[in-house]
Amino acid sequence: MQVPAPIAYERATSLSNAIELLSRHGPESRIIAGGHSLLPMMKLRLARPEVVIDINDLAELDYIRANSDHLQIGAMVRHASLMNSDIANRYFPIFREAETVIADPIVRNRGTVGGSLCQADPAEDLAAVFAALKASVVITGNNGSRTVPISSFHIGPYMTVVEPDELLTEVIVPLRTHVGSAYEKVERRAGDWGIASVGAMIVLNSGQISEAGIGLAAVRADHFRAVEAESFLLGKQPTADVIAQAALIASENCQPVADQRGPEDYKRHLVKELTTRALNRAIDKAREEGT
Amino acid sequence: MTDLQTKPEGVGFGRVSRKEDARFVRGKGNYLDDIALPNMLYGAVLRSPYAHARIKSIDTAAAQAHPKVKAVITGQILESLNLAWIPSLSHDVIAVLATDKVRYQGQEVAFVIAEDRYSARDALELIDVDYELLPPVVDAKRALDPDAPVIRDDIEGKKDNYIFDWGSGNEEATEAAFKKADIVVEQEMLYPRVHPAPMETCGAIADMDPISGKLTIYCTTQAPHAHRTLYALVAGLPEHKLRVISPDIGGGFGNKVGIYPGYVLAVVGSIVTKRPVKWMEDRSENLMSTSFARDYHMKGKIAATKDGKILGLRVDVLADHGAFNNTAQPSKFPAGFFHVFSGSYDLEAAYCSVRGVYTNKAPGGVAYACSFRVTEAVYAVERMVDRLALELDIDPAELRMKNLLKPEQFPYTSPTGWEYDSGEYPRALELAMKISGYQELRKEQAEKRRRGELMGIGISFFTETVGAGPKKHMDILGLGMADGCEVRVHPTGKAVVRLSVQTQGQGHETTFAQIVSEVTGIPVADVEVVHGDTDNTPFGLGTYGSRSTPVSGAAAAVASKRIVEKAKLIAAAMLECSPDDLEWESGRWHIKGDPTAGKTISEIAFAAHSTQELPQGMEGHLDASCVYDPPNLTFPFGAYICVVDVDPGTGKVTVRRFIAVDDCGPRINPMIVEGQIHGGLADGVGMALMEQIAFDEDGNCLGGSLMDYLLPTALECPSWETGETVTPSPHHPLGLKGVGESATVGSPPAVVNAVLDALKPFGVKHADMPLTPAQVWRAMQGRPMRTDLAIQ
Amino acid sequence: MQVSMTINGEQVSREIEARLLLVHFIRETAGLTGTHWGCDTSNCGTCVVLMDGVPVKSCTVLAAMANGRNITTVEGLETNGELDSVQRGFIEMHGLQCGFCTPGMMLTARWLLDNNPHPTDAEIREAISGQICRCTGYENIVRAIRWAAEHESGTGHNITEGIGA
Known part of the structure; x- marks a missing residue:
C-alpha cells in the first residue's frame, strides 16, 4: 500500500503548545486531527508536510455547548459527536442530516469539524452547513484569537484564511427562534462526496422569511453560499413560486464543473432540485417551531 | 448423477459450516502480505x-x-x-x-x-x-482512424491499431431471418470497462x-x-x-x-x-x-414476428483490448465464449462478429467473474430482448416465456454450435415471477406511474457456459484444460484429497471434502483438502470460469468412485464373498440381503494397509486419482427480477428488491452456493449503477482509486431473495454445474432493464452503464452520455 | 521515535519511524496479521481496528497517534479460547468467503452490538457501510451480526464498554 514520505511528529499537549509548535516548525508543518483528509493525501504524496502536529489530546477543543445566543462547537468535535449531539440538533437538525451522509460511520469516528473546514475541499458538506447557518469561526494564534465569518473563511479550493501559525479552534452558530434547517445531498454511492449538496436555514417571522441561509457544496459556489438566492427570499412569503425562483437563482449562483460525478448541466439541475427540497423542509420545520 | 440416498449426519452434500472459517474468524488466515520470509x-x-x-x-x-x-x-x-x-x-x-x-x-x-x-x-x-x-488514443471508436497514433510500433510493420476480426454463427441464415421478420430492432450499447x-x-x-x-x-x-x-x-x-x-x-x-x-x-x-x-x-x-474486464462496444440487431417470435440475432462488437492483447482465455477464442450470445432463446439464426483493437489503456479484458465474456453476451441478448419488448409493447416476461428453449429441446445445439447440456427454463422464470409477485408489481408500477413516480421492473434470463473445457475444443497455450485430483484414504479411514484448483473464497476446503464424503461416506470432518502448492498437488489449470466444480469436482468424484470400487473388492475378500454379492450403503459395503454383514470404509482402509490378503493382482492401500477431461461444458441458468425506484428529481436509483432463481444442478453446499450468488448480485448492482473506469483525452485513468472506482456497500444492496430449481447436468459424474459467476453474469441486465423500465414514461430506450444519477438524469433528457470517456 | 500502545491487552513498545502507519505497526511490528489493508484512501475498511473501543481505519492513523492508546484487533476478539458471538455468527450464517474483509467487519459489529444490542437490519447496514466486501453481497454479514445479537453470551464480552462512543 502507499505510504507517506518521511515526517517528524509532534504531539501537542495543549492549545498553547500546539500554537507554539506551529510557530516553531513554520509553514512546512501541518496540524493533524482525525487525519482522514491529510493522511490519504500524504500517502499519495500530494501533501508533504515536514512535521505533523497531532492535536488529538486537545480535549479542551472537544465540546458542543450553547449559551443564550450561540451554539459553540469546538474544533476537535468528531463528526460522530456532532451527528449524535442532542443540543446541536435540537437547534439545527441540519447537523444530523448532513453528518448522516458525510463519509461513513468509521471515518466519522475520527474526522473532526475543524479538520473538515480547514481541509476546505470544494465538496465539503460541513462548509455548506455552516455557510447556511451563517456561522463564524474562531482562529487562534500567538496573538490571541480572531473571529471570522464563515463567508470569508474559505479563499479557494483547499485554501482558508488560517495562517501557518494559527489554528481553527471553534465554530460559533448564532441561535435563532422560528428557525428550520435541512440538508440535501445526492451522491453516487454512500460515503462518496456529493455530486451537489444544499443546506438551507430559514427563519420565519409572522409567516415571512426574515432570514435565509443557503449553503452549496461541490458546485463551486463562492464561499459555499448562494447569496443572491438568500437575498431574494428575504421578506417574502414562502410560496411554492418563491421557492422555485430562489432555487433557480441558486442554480445560477454557482460555477459547477464537469467531472466524473456529473456534467455541469446536471449539477445545476441538482442545485435547483435540492434547494427546493431543502428550503421546503426547512420552512416546514420553521413553521413547526413557530407553533 | 448423485444418488440421493439417506446418509448419516455429517456426510456428503448439505449445509455445513466451512472448515476454513475457523482460521479466518480468528485473524489467522495466511494471505500473501502476511508472509514474511527471513x-x-x-x-x-x-x-x-x-x-x-x-x-x-x-x-x-x-x-x-x-x-x-x-x-x-x-x-x-x-x-x-x-x-x-x-x-x-x-x-x-x-x-x-x-x-x-x-x-x-x-x-x-x-x-x-x-x-x-x-x-x-x-x-x-x-x-x-x-x-x-x-498523442494517445483512448476511444476505441477512433483507434482505427487513419490518423490514429500507432500504439504497437514494436510489432514489425504495424501501421494501425487493428488486432483481429472474428465471427461465429451463420451470417447468411441470420440475414435471411432478418429479411422475413416483421420487426427489426437495433441498439448500440457499451459494456464499459470494469475491474x-x-x-x-x-x-x-x-x-x-x-x-x-x-x-x-x-x-x-x-x-x-x-x-x-x-x-x-x-x-x-x-x-x-x-x-x-x-x-x-x-x-x-x-x-x-x-x-x-x-x-x-x-x-x-x-x-x-x-x-x-x-x-x-x-x-x-x-x-x-491489472486485468480490467469488458470494454465491449456492441451493436445489436434482433428480428421477430409481430406477435413476438424471435427469429434472429446479430451482434457486432468493437472490442477494446488496451495496449497489449492479454486477455486470458482458451487460445482459440479471441472473444472468449461471447458467441454464446443467442442466450436462452429458441431462434432460427444468429451471427456475431468481433473486432479487436489496441488503445492506450491497460491490457486485460477477461476478468471479473465473466465466464470468458458470457457476461457481455448475456447483457447483449437480454438488452435486445427488452428493446424488442418495448417496440412490440409486449410484457418482457411474456416475450421471454414465449421464446425460451423448452425442456424437450435439450441437449440443444445453439446457432453458434454450443451444446447446452440440460435446462428447464420456463420453470425457473415462473418461479422468479412467483417469488416476486410479478403481476402485483406491475399493478403497483401502473399506480405509481399515474402519480408520476418512477418504478421499474427488470428481468434477465441467462444461460451460463462454464467448466472449460473439453480438450477436443480448447486449450490454454497448448495446455489441455483437464484437472487432476488425488484421493488417499489413510489406514484409519480418514482421507486427504489433493486438488489442482485454487479457492479464493469459494470454500474448496469444505466443498471438496463434501464431494469425497458424498461418494465414499467418509464424514466431511474426516476429509482434509490440500491445495495451493504445486509440489503437493496434481496438475491442473486452476479456478476461473466457474470451472472448479465442473472439472476438478468431477475429478474428485471420479477418484472417489474409484476408491469405492476398490473398497468393494477388498470388502469381498474380507467377507469371503463375491463382489457381486455386495451392496453399497453410504460408507459401507454389505452383503445383499444381510445388512449386518458388512465392512465400513474405515475397516476396509485398514485392511488395505494390513496383512489382509488382497484379490489377485491388487496393490495395497486405498488411493485413487483422476485426470478429468470434461466431455462438455456445463450450462447453469437462472431467472432474475430486479425492482428499482428512481427519484425523478435527481435520477438516483434505489434497488428495492432483487429476486434470483438459479439452477446449477444439485448443490454441494447450499449455504455456499447461495453466498456466491449473493456476491455476484452485488457485483451486478455495482457494475450497473456505479463502477466506472473512464479515460480522459490525455489517457488519464479516471477510476484509479476506490474514491473514484465505486464498489457497492451494504446500503446499495437490497436483501437478496433467492430461489432454486434443480436440473442436473447429464454428463457430470454427480450432475453438478458451476455457479460461481452466474449472478455476476446474470444480474447487470436485470438492473439495467429495471432502470430503463422505470424511465419508460420519458421515452428512454437505452442508456449505458453505469446508471449513475447523472446518467439517469441525462437519459431522461434524451441525452445519455458515453461512459468510457471523461464527462464533459 | 518510541511508541508504546496496548494491543489486545499486551503492551507493545518499539522504536519506529514517525511516518509508520498504525496498520503496519500492528501487522509488522506486533506481528498481528489478522488486520488487513485493501486500499490507500480509507475507503475499503479492511484495516478497521478498535482504538480505545471505537472502530478506526488503521491505514489512516499514524502509529505515533496511537501512542498510549488501547487497540483491539481481530486476534483480541476471542476470550479464554472462546469465540465471541460475532465470530460465531459469521461462521453460522456464512458471513465470510475469502475472509479478507472479515476482521474489520467483525470489529465494527462488536462495537455496534456493544452500543446497540438489538440493531435493526438497517442499522447494521449503516454501521458496516464504510467497509467493502466483494464476496458476500452483505446479506450474510447482516445475518451474521443479527445472529450474534440474538446469541450474546450475556456474561458481557463488552470490550468497548466504557471507552467507546
Missing part, C-alpha cells in the same frame, strides 16, 4: 504517468545511491536477460518493463528493491525518466535458493500450476525447480489469473539479490494496471 526485501514499481510516451532515458543513479536500496531494474536490464517482453495468453506480447515506449498510464517502467517497503517507495521518486509525449477489484490486491514473493536453484513463488494466483508451467516456458526455468504456492487469497474474480509484470520482477529481483523479494501492488496499481 531476509526478505521489498520491491516497488515505478509506473508511467503518461498514456503514450517515448522513453528517452532513465536515470536510476540517485535511487541506487539510496542507503536502503539493493537494486534498481529497468527494461534495459531485462532486455539483456531476454525478459523485457513476455508472451501474452492471446498470441501477443506484453512488456514487463517498458523499453521503447509507455503505452498506458500506469505501465511498469522500473523496479526498485529495498530493505523495507517505505524505502522502496521513497526510492521511486529518485528515478528520473525523460519522456517524449505522444474485479478483490479486497486483497495482487502480489508475489519470489525466493530463489542460490544453492539448490529451487525457486519458490508465493503468489496471489488462481492458477498455481498454470503459472509454474508458464514461468518455465517463458523464462526457461526448469519446471522441477519451480514451486508455486497460493496462500489464502483475498478474492480473485478473475483478477488473479494472469501473470503480471510485478510477479516476473519479483522473480528477477530474487535472482539478482539472492534474497526473497516481495512485491505487493497498492490499490491504484491494481485498478490501473
Whole structure:
C-alpha cells in the first residue's frame, strides 16, 4: 500500500503548545486531527508536510455547548459527536442530516469539524452547513484569537484564511427562534462526496422569511453560499413560486464543473432540485417551531 | 448423477459450516502480505504517468545511491536477460518493463528493491525518466482512424491499431431471418470497462535458493500450476525447480489469473539479490494496471414476428483490448465464449462478429467473474430482448416465456454450435415471477406511474457456459484444460484429497471434502483438502470460469468412485464373498440381503494397509486419482427480477428488491452456493449503477482509486431473495454445474432493464452503464452520455 | 521515535519511524496479521481496528497517534479460547468467503452490538457501510451480526464498554 514520505511528529499537549509548535516548525508543518483528509493525501504524496502536529489530546477543543445566543462547537468535535449531539440538533437538525451522509460511520469516528473546514475541499458538506447557518469561526494564534465569518473563511479550493501559525479552534452558530434547517445531498454511492449538496436555514417571522441561509457544496459556489438566492427570499412569503425562483437563482449562483460525478448541466439541475427540497423542509420545520 | 440416498449426519452434500472459517474468524488466515520470509526485501514499481510516451532515458543513479536500496531494474536490464517482453495468453506480447515506449498510464517502467517497503517507495521518486509525449488514443471508436497514433510500433510493420476480426454463427441464415421478420430492432450499447477489484490486491514473493536453484513463488494466483508451467516456458526455468504456492487469497474474480509484470520482477529481483523479494501492488496499481474486464462496444440487431417470435440475432462488437492483447482465455477464442450470445432463446439464426483493437489503456479484458465474456453476451441478448419488448409493447416476461428453449429441446445445439447440456427454463422464470409477485408489481408500477413516480421492473434470463473445457475444443497455450485430483484414504479411514484448483473464497476446503464424503461416506470432518502448492498437488489449470466444480469436482468424484470400487473388492475378500454379492450403503459395503454383514470404509482402509490378503493382482492401500477431461461444458441458468425506484428529481436509483432463481444442478453446499450468488448480485448492482473506469483525452485513468472506482456497500444492496430449481447436468459424474459467476453474469441486465423500465414514461430506450444519477438524469433528457470517456 | 500502545491487552513498545502507519505497526511490528489493508484512501475498511473501543481505519492513523492508546484487533476478539458471538455468527450464517474483509467487519459489529444490542437490519447496514466486501453481497454479514445479537453470551464480552462512543 502507499505510504507517506518521511515526517517528524509532534504531539501537542495543549492549545498553547500546539500554537507554539506551529510557530516553531513554520509553514512546512501541518496540524493533524482525525487525519482522514491529510493522511490519504500524504500517502499519495500530494501533501508533504515536514512535521505533523497531532492535536488529538486537545480535549479542551472537544465540546458542543450553547449559551443564550450561540451554539459553540469546538474544533476537535468528531463528526460522530456532532451527528449524535442532542443540543446541536435540537437547534439545527441540519447537523444530523448532513453528518448522516458525510463519509461513513468509521471515518466519522475520527474526522473532526475543524479538520473538515480547514481541509476546505470544494465538496465539503460541513462548509455548506455552516455557510447556511451563517456561522463564524474562531482562529487562534500567538496573538490571541480572531473571529471570522464563515463567508470569508474559505479563499479557494483547499485554501482558508488560517495562517501557518494559527489554528481553527471553534465554530460559533448564532441561535435563532422560528428557525428550520435541512440538508440535501445526492451522491453516487454512500460515503462518496456529493455530486451537489444544499443546506438551507430559514427563519420565519409572522409567516415571512426574515432570514435565509443557503449553503452549496461541490458546485463551486463562492464561499459555499448562494447569496443572491438568500437575498431574494428575504421578506417574502414562502410560496411554492418563491421557492422555485430562489432555487433557480441558486442554480445560477454557482460555477459547477464537469467531472466524473456529473456534467455541469446536471449539477445545476441538482442545485435547483435540492434547494427546493431543502428550503421546503426547512420552512416546514420553521413553521413547526413557530407553533 | 448423485444418488440421493439417506446418509448419516455429517456426510456428503448439505449445509455445513466451512472448515476454513475457523482460521479466518480468528485473524489467522495466511494471505500473501502476511508472509514474511527471513531476509526478505521489498520491491516497488515505478509506473508511467503518461498514456503514450517515448522513453528517452532513465536515470536510476540517485535511487541506487539510496542507503536502503539493493537494486534498481529497468527494461534495459531485462532486455539483456531476454525478459523485457513476455508472451501474452492471446498470441501477443506484453512488456514487463517498458523499453521503447509507455503505452498506458500506469505501465511498469522500473523496479526498485529495498530493505523495507517505505524505502522502496521513497526510492521511486529518485528515478528520473525523460519522456517524449505522444498523442494517445483512448476511444476505441477512433483507434482505427487513419490518423490514429500507432500504439504497437514494436510489432514489425504495424501501421494501425487493428488486432483481429472474428465471427461465429451463420451470417447468411441470420440475414435471411432478418429479411422475413416483421420487426427489426437495433441498439448500440457499451459494456464499459470494469475491474474485479478483490479486497486483497495482487502480489508475489519470489525466493530463489542460490544453492539448490529451487525457486519458490508465493503468489496471489488462481492458477498455481498454470503459472509454474508458464514461468518455465517463458523464462526457461526448469519446471522441477519451480514451486508455486497460493496462500489464502483475498478474492480473485478473475483478477488473479494472469501473470503480471510485478510477479516476473519479483522473480528477477530474487535472482539478482539472492534474497526473497516481495512485491505487493497498492490499490491504484491494481485498478490501473491489472486485468480490467469488458470494454465491449456492441451493436445489436434482433428480428421477430409481430406477435413476438424471435427469429434472429446479430451482434457486432468493437472490442477494446488496451495496449497489449492479454486477455486470458482458451487460445482459440479471441472473444472468449461471447458467441454464446443467442442466450436462452429458441431462434432460427444468429451471427456475431468481433473486432479487436489496441488503445492506450491497460491490457486485460477477461476478468471479473465473466465466464470468458458470457457476461457481455448475456447483457447483449437480454438488452435486445427488452428493446424488442418495448417496440412490440409486449410484457418482457411474456416475450421471454414465449421464446425460451423448452425442456424437450435439450441437449440443444445453439446457432453458434454450443451444446447446452440440460435446462428447464420456463420453470425457473415462473418461479422468479412467483417469488416476486410479478403481476402485483406491475399493478403497483401502473399506480405509481399515474402519480408520476418512477418504478421499474427488470428481468434477465441467462444461460451460463462454464467448466472449460473439453480438450477436443480448447486449450490454454497448448495446455489441455483437464484437472487432476488425488484421493488417499489413510489406514484409519480418514482421507486427504489433493486438488489442482485454487479457492479464493469459494470454500474448496469444505466443498471438496463434501464431494469425497458424498461418494465414499467418509464424514466431511474426516476429509482434509490440500491445495495451493504445486509440489503437493496434481496438475491442473486452476479456478476461473466457474470451472472448479465442473472439472476438478468431477475429478474428485471420479477418484472417489474409484476408491469405492476398490473398497468393494477388498470388502469381498474380507467377507469371503463375491463382489457381486455386495451392496453399497453410504460408507459401507454389505452383503445383499444381510445388512449386518458388512465392512465400513474405515475397516476396509485398514485392511488395505494390513496383512489382509488382497484379490489377485491388487496393490495395497486405498488411493485413487483422476485426470478429468470434461466431455462438455456445463450450462447453469437462472431467472432474475430486479425492482428499482428512481427519484425523478435527481435520477438516483434505489434497488428495492432483487429476486434470483438459479439452477446449477444439485448443490454441494447450499449455504455456499447461495453466498456466491449473493456476491455476484452485488457485483451486478455495482457494475450497473456505479463502477466506472473512464479515460480522459490525455489517457488519464479516471477510476484509479476506490474514491473514484465505486464498489457497492451494504446500503446499495437490497436483501437478496433467492430461489432454486434443480436440473442436473447429464454428463457430470454427480450432475453438478458451476455457479460461481452466474449472478455476476446474470444480474447487470436485470438492473439495467429495471432502470430503463422505470424511465419508460420519458421515452428512454437505452442508456449505458453505469446508471449513475447523472446518467439517469441525462437519459431522461434524451441525452445519455458515453461512459468510457471523461464527462464533459 | 518510541511508541508504546496496548494491543489486545499486551503492551507493545518499539522504536519506529514517525511516518509508520498504525496498520503496519500492528501487522509488522506486533506481528498481528489478522488486520488487513485493501486500499490507500480509507475507503475499503479492511484495516478497521478498535482504538480505545471505537472502530478506526488503521491505514489512516499514524502509529505515533496511537501512542498510549488501547487497540483491539481481530486476534483480541476471542476470550479464554472462546469465540465471541460475532465470530460465531459469521461462521453460522456464512458471513465470510475469502475472509479478507472479515476482521474489520467483525470489529465494527462488536462495537455496534456493544452500543446497540438489538440493531435493526438497517442499522447494521449503516454501521458496516464504510467497509467493502466483494464476496458476500452483505446479506450474510447482516445475518451474521443479527445472529450474534440474538446469541450474546450475556456474561458481557463488552470490550468497548466504557471507552467507546
